[in-house]
Amino acid sequence: MAVSLAPAALDRVRRYLSETPDALGLRFGVKKTGCSGWQYIADLAKQTEQGDRVFLQDDVRIYVDEASLAIVDGTEIDLIRQKLGEQFVFRNPNVRGECGCGESFTTSDEH
Template sequence: MTATSFPDAGHPVPGQEISISEFGAQRALAILAQSGKDNAGVRVFIKSGGCSGYQYGMAIDDRELEGDTIVVDRGVKLLVDRMSLPLLRGSEVDFVENMMGGGFTVHNPNATSNCGCGHSFRTDGAQSPDGEGSGGCGSH
């Protein structure tokens, strides 16, 4: 397990693997407090699928798995598995509210193509894994 901790600054630390916005941290801390899980964090991961080839996932997790990168930003523990890290490096987790409600999103500098709903993406030159990704945003 790779543990990385950064000070709770008001902005991402250069070279930081993954970060969370101030509003995202406020929402995440509230959700984590209600989870009933001691020492829980937000697991951010990538899976195949979605309209652009890859899809973001997030879950409350109190487990630290072998190979995880752990970043503490703005008081929130972010856990990323070793397979997802290259696609998430430099990303910021945020919480966005709009007319359709609200939810967590990922601002990913590695994504070269995004689905209109913001939950899936493709990296430069990458094909959709396993022929997936041709559906619209409703295919999540």
């Protein structure tokens, strides 16, 4: 079981963490929403929650709540740069379908 950061995402998360000294790492998970079912949540972790799994990649900790873990297990988080900005993208092997707008997704298992 693991969640990982591609090099560009790892560098960006490091910058976020250096700008927010009280952050412990990256919090990553999902919530029920959208037209397909699940939506990613990525934010800075300010505290450890009960049931968190913590993955360490180099010097960055990735906090994943227990309920999200089965849905995001194996996900690689990357960062793509476009003309005027950048955006995190999620390569999740558990995704089986996405809604037309790209905001939510489904998995093969109902969680």
